[in-house]
Amino acid sequence: MSDVARHALIVATDTYVNDGLDHLRSPGQDAVVLAGVLENPEIGGFVVDVVRNEPAHVILRRVEDFFADRSREHSLLLHFSCHGLKNASGELFFAATDTLPGRLSSTAVPADFVRRCMNEGRSRNTVLFLDCCYGGAFMEGMRTRAGGDAHVFDSFSERGFDSGRGWAVITASNAMEYAFEGTELAADHQVQPSVFTRALADGLASGAADLDADGLVSINEVYDFVYDEVRRENPHQTPSRSVHLQGDLYIACSKRRRTGGEGLPEAVREAVSSPAAFSRLGAVPELRRCLEDSDLELAEAACRALRGLVRNDVKSVAGEAARALEEVSVRPSPGSLDFGRVGQFQPEPHRRIELMGPALAHDCVPRPGDDWIRAQAVEDTVDVSVDTARPGRREGSLTLEGKAGETAVPVRVEVVPASVPTTAPPPPSLPWQAPAPRPTPPDRVPRGPVGGGPGPMAGSVPLPSPRPAQGPAPASGSVPPPAPAGSSPSPPARHSSASLKRRLAARTIDYVLAFLFAFGAVTVVGTVWTLVDDSDSSMNIMANIVATLFFLGWGVLLFLYDWLFLGHGGATLGKMLVSVRVVDARTGGRPSQRQAVRRAALFGLPQTIPVLGNLLVLIESLMAHTDPWTRAPHDRRVGTLVVRVHR
Known part of the structure; x- marks a missing residue:
């Protein structure tokens, strides 16, 4: 190929002035990737020229210049990556940056013009790659570029070419409907070339397109490789070709070489390399036996030889080799x-x-x-x-x-997924309520030391020691101690978790009472202040004090109010009116002074911040819905529980 001047022109358009043509992501990257492969002296050896995002008249001039003044010593390659459009007559056009869909004849590049340039040129051979299709989304992560049913081979038919002049056209898809761009990536990733161009560039760069491993990549091998790669990645896209050449056209070199049976026994190697088909056919059973050998190097050598026969040999030999490979398939x-x-x-x-x-x-x-x-x-x-x-x-x-x-x-x-039960589950037991013990069969009840009475059940939780009959009464709302032995136990106070609605009602009553208290206190103090000094400056000072206390003292007032009532009775006035109280979550008794102070501080003091503090407390109270015992976060931290007392 060294005696032929090789030239390539890549036309890539991804930006369009007209809003009716979507901007494309791939063409710019198409030009970069393909140009790098074609101009590599070890692969393509082309002199590459790139035309990117130019108006139609510039592209027309560059295409005409590309084909002009060529001779039979030139081999040409032209690549279009852009939108493909057609007019009402079905004629194909290639879009430029200034293309108007309603004025294709004057603002786009006609396919017929490119065909005429190819026909009038005197180059030895010409290859045309078309990666251009309709603009519009086809599937998630992919974009298409095509124009209806504008069949490219209708525009590049054999009619009009002089006999003996070689040319080939390979398209990204048959009717130019599904030439897909690379998958859409995030902004911090590099844009990928289109499916068609990526397969073309990868096949040439890696040598994988050299299917017969002879060191040269022919135009037919390029098509076969690109077809398989594109169909594997996207079955909705089918590359097509139209080749009119005398002899083979090689567009690239590769470092792949046909296997000569390296690593195989000498007799098998000679049979594989024999020019006689029956000798190669006779080598297949030997290769099959080598495949099953425990020596992986020998088995891999046999596998390579069989793949070479499948790819390059006549049907009879290739069929037998393919059947042998099936035996070592996964x-x-x-x-x-x-x-x-x-x-x-x-x-x-x-x-x-x-x-x-x-x-x-x-x-x-x-x-x-x-x-x-x-x-x-x-x-x-x-x-x-x-x-x-x-x-x-x-x-x-x-x-x-x-x-x-x-x-x-x-x-x-x-x-x-974690599903929500369709029926409400039974309410959970309160923390201090132990499950009822299972009845013990009479024959398993151990006898006590006195009078043969029943003793405590083995494995049961030991009860606290009985309190004297004459003693202080338990706190209201607490769980009464167990009755002394031999007496009838009194029924315990019945508790259940207080509903959020009942708790909000109690808190509303408390707010009203606290406000009335504050209003009364301010009224009394204001009256006394007026009697002592009714000057304007004094009244201004009094007004400022009242305003400060109103905005910043509300939370302190609620803290003192809750602490006073919870520390002495376990319930505020509002809670008493709606039959709820605060208890120690571990014992069910009245909360300790430490618990009362902490609970009052966590609930009241945040409300010293006007509006924001009240909003935070409201949100925190509504979070009680997330707890099995409807505890708000301040109850969970302090270890208290709001329960309803059934009288």
Whole structure:
């Protein structure tokens, strides 16, 4: 290829003035990636020129200049990456930055113009790549670029080309409907080239497009490689070609070389390299035996030789080689994984996939097809787990890539969210209420030391010592002590958690009483102050004091009010009126002075901050809904509980 001058022109347009044409993300990156590969002297060896985001008249001039003054010593490559549009007559146009969809003839690049330039040029051969399709979203994370049913081969047909002149056209899709751009990325990630151009550039750069491993990449190999890659990534896009060449056209070099049977026994190597088809066919059974050998190096050498026969040999030999490779394909057991129903946020469930077959079939790499699937190869197995963070039914696949191919394992799981019960559960027992002991069979009741009476049950919680009959009465609302032995126990006071509605009613009454107290106190003090000094300056001082106390003293007043009543009776006046009281959550008795001070401070003092403090206390009180015993956060911190007293 060194005796041919190789030139490439890349036309990329991703920005459009007209609002009817969406801006594209890929063309700019298309130009950068493809230009780098084509101008690499070890790969393409092209002299590359890039036209990016130019108006139609500039592109027309550059395309015409590109084909003019060429000779048979020139090999040309033209690449378009932009919107593809058609007019009412079905004629194809390539969009420029100033293209108006209603004025295509004067503001876009006609496909017929490009065809005429190719026909009038005198280059040895010309290759045209078209990665341009309709503008509009097709699927999540992808964008399409095409224009209806504008079939590109209708515009670049064999008609009009002189005989003997070689050219080839490869398009991103058949009717230019689904030429997809790269997946949309976040702002801090690099934009990817389109699906078609990425496959083209990767195949040339890596040499993977050199399917027969002869060191040269032909135009037909490029198409076959790009077709497979694009279809694997997106089955909705089908690249197409139209080739009219005399002989093969090579557009790149590669470092791949056809295997000569390296690593195989000499007799097998000679048979694989033999020009006689029957000798190569006879080598297949020997290669099959090498595949099953425990020596992985020998098995891999046989696998490489068989893949070469499948790719490059005649049908009879390639078919037998393909059947031999199937024997070392990855054979998972089980062939699918169903994790069933799993609770949300539960530990990730694990399943093991056993790898069956010869040693070479065990050498595989797991590739999860979805981000919620986890997989790791462990000796001759694959450990698979699933993420339980997101609820819902999910189906995905795990691909096991082996030396002789890949196998997909379906994976299913249903992550069940934490559901709210449809019926209200029974109210929880209060903290100090122990569950009722189970009845003990008569034959298991141990006899007491006196009179053969029943003794305490084994394993029961020991009761506190009985109090004397003559003693101080228990605090109102507390849990009475157990009655002395031999007497009839009096029924305990019946408590249940106070509802939020009842508690809000009690607090409203307390607020009204506190306000009336404050108003009365201010009135009395104001009256006395007026009698002592009724000057204007004195009255101003009095007004400032009253205003300060009103805004900043409300929380202090509530603190003193709650502390006074809770410390001495376990209930404020409002709580008494609605039959609720505050008790120690551990014992059910009246709260201690320390608990009363802390609870009054946590509830009252924040309200010294006008408006904001009252709002915070309201939110904190409403959080009682989240507690089994409807405790607000200040009750939880202090260790108290608001209960209703059933009289």
